[in-house]
Amino acid sequence: MGKWPKPAEGSWTEHYPDLGTGPISFRDSISPEFYELEREAVFKRAWxxxxxxxxxxxxxxxxxxxxxxxxxxxxxxxxxxxxxxxxxxxxxxxxxxxxxxxxxxxxxxxxxxxxxxxxxxxxxxxxxxxxxxxxxxxxxxxxxxxxxxxxxxxxxxxxxxxxxFDPEPRWSLREFLGPMITALDDYPFGLMTERYEFAAQNNSNWKIFADAFQEYYHVPSLHSQQVPSAVRQPNATFECGHFQIDGPHRLVSTAGTRRWLLDPEFMYPVERATRSGLVGPWRTPDTHFSAGLNPGGIEPWGITNFQIFPNLEILIYHGWYLLYRYWPTSHNTHRFEAYNAFHPARTVRERIEHEVASVVLKEFALQDAGMLGGTQAALEYGLDEPIVDDFPLSDQEILVRHLHHEAVKWVDEYKAERSPVGVGS
Missing domain, CATH: 2.102.10.10 (Rieske [2Fe-2S] iron-sulphur domain)
Structure with missing residues (x-):
């Protein structure tokens, strides 16, 4: 898919000029007609x-x-x-x-x-x-x-x-994934086979839920119980350390969130008792080395979320990973699948640590999911002529901008390929 540029100092979005910096529309998430095209252009052609x-x-x-x-x-x-x-x-x-x-x-x-x-x-x-x-x-x-x-x-x-589903895909799988994702060739996913799975049927377009995991601008407001007190202060910032785009794929990295564990207000009592929670078990195998794991060179590194277009996210933590999939079922509904994957527990205590981390993470995801119905309903007000159709995005929401840009791009290319030559000329 190609190499990525080094982000400009002080800005992420402006370094990707094709994305623009103006307000965006979310019509791609509310239109039944767009969804029918998206089915053909994206889900029948992407890996x-x-x-x-x-x-x-x-x-x-x-x-x-x-x-x-x-x-x-x-x-x-x-x-x-x-x-x-x-x-x-x-x-x-x-x-x-x-x-x-x-x-x-x-x-x-x-x-x-x-x-x-x-x-x-x-x-x-x-x-x-x-x-x-x-x-x-x-x-x-x-x-x-x-x-x-x-x-x-x-x-x-x-x-x-x-x-x-394309009988003759435009790219091999490896070409489609590109260098940003295949830099994880040596990451040992296969060692983490103890899984905790959950799924949900959601009343929103699939991209609306994916948006929630592409930025951390919402964290101080929506997840106030799960962040340290310093982040909950007025005008406090919660910024990601690194964003990166490669073709249709994206990633976001955050710094070493384990320092939050020192803040007793950040933890539920069960987290303190079991020494496990939102960022996983406090004691996990040493972070596996991979050239692609921390491309921004963040120190101390905490999490990198690899977002593989269209509907897959792999969030890699210290010694374990979390996977999300978003499967559209209509223009305004989707099935959400998720699982946590750990090294197999060797003791009862380790098993409890894994289960506590999974429960706390599930609650975190449910808080994000709780916004979906309201977001989708409001976006659909005045469906043919939306009441609001220009939404400003911050620099920390560059990946939201990119996902919707890619969906529209794939649909536009599909439409252009199928337009009769000479029509409208």
Whole structure:
């Protein structure tokens, strides 16, 4: 995707002139028409993270993923050759959904030797090839080689499984991620396999929730109980140490927040008792070295949030990480998925430390989520002619500006590609 410039002294936004510095519109988050274009331009063309390889530990391990933005379901499976593959979850005979249990719209996972359709018994191997047809003599010149499962482009980076619905993606996965993200090639995500997951259905456009994790300007007001007293003072600033943009992707780093632990007002009693909380367990493995982990050279470093377009965020802390995904379900609703990943606990105390950190972080996210309904409702006032359509953003909100800029850019490029030559000339 390309290299990034060094930010100008005293400003982040002005160093990325394509973004501008004026007020922005949020029509891309309230328009049903824009959402339909976004589905095609973004979610059917970008690489999308759907799982990690630890979720498919052995031959025949599979999971399904329901992706409303593409209006489809996908099977992801580990083959006998250890390759990870993805297929549309559709039987080639009569279009029945191939892999599901009690409820067809619920995601499932398991292990199998082959996939068998519940309806008429057609079978497919782990490579998606059709291997069995009931009463093949009843068909007319049936060529089983032509009726394997329809594949979805699939690739893996550092244990993260991505798919792409474009049969011929414009970029390989590695090209799409670019140097800012692939600088984490050596980060040992695979060591952190103890996970605490949660998901929520939210009444907002997916980008509105993503915006909450792209800036810390809101922290003193919204998270007043979770910040030290110095940050809650009038006119106190809470600034990030480093912002960076590379193609459609973004990152934000903050300084070493562990110093907050010295402020007893910052902690809940359970945090003091368990020595764990918002920034994770107080004792964690030494921060894993990676050339890409702290590109701004912040000392003391605390957190870096890598935001991979369109809908993935990986927040790396000292010795553990947090992952978010935002899956659109309509122009003003989305499914939010999150999990914390730690090194496996060796003692009961370590397990408690992990659980406390997960609960406190979940509360933090719920405070952000509590704003979503109000934001979406207000943005939609006067939907065709919004009452307010120009919103000023601070320098600390550069990544909010960038996400919406990229979504509009991808849609505009998609529209231009499909405009008949000569129309309007």
């Amino acid at each position: 999308l993270n759907v799982a990690r390889i630890e979720e498919l530990p052995r031959v025949g391990s599979y999971l399904t993923k329901e992706i409303d933005a593409a209006r489809t379901s996908v099977i992801v499976v580990r083959g006998r050759d250890q390759e990870i593959r993805a297929f549309y979850n559709i039987c080639r005979h009569r279009g029945n959904k191939l892999v599901w249990n009690d409820f067809p719209n619920e995601e499932v996972k398991g292990t199998c030797r082959q996939f068998t359709c519940k309806y008429h018994g057609w079978r497919y191997d782990l490579k998606g090839e059709l291997t069995f047809v009931q009463q093949p003599g009843e068909f007319f010149d049936l060529d089983s080689e032509k009726y394997g499962l329809k594949p979805v482009q699939c690739d893996v980076w550092n244990g993260f499984i991505f798919i792409n």
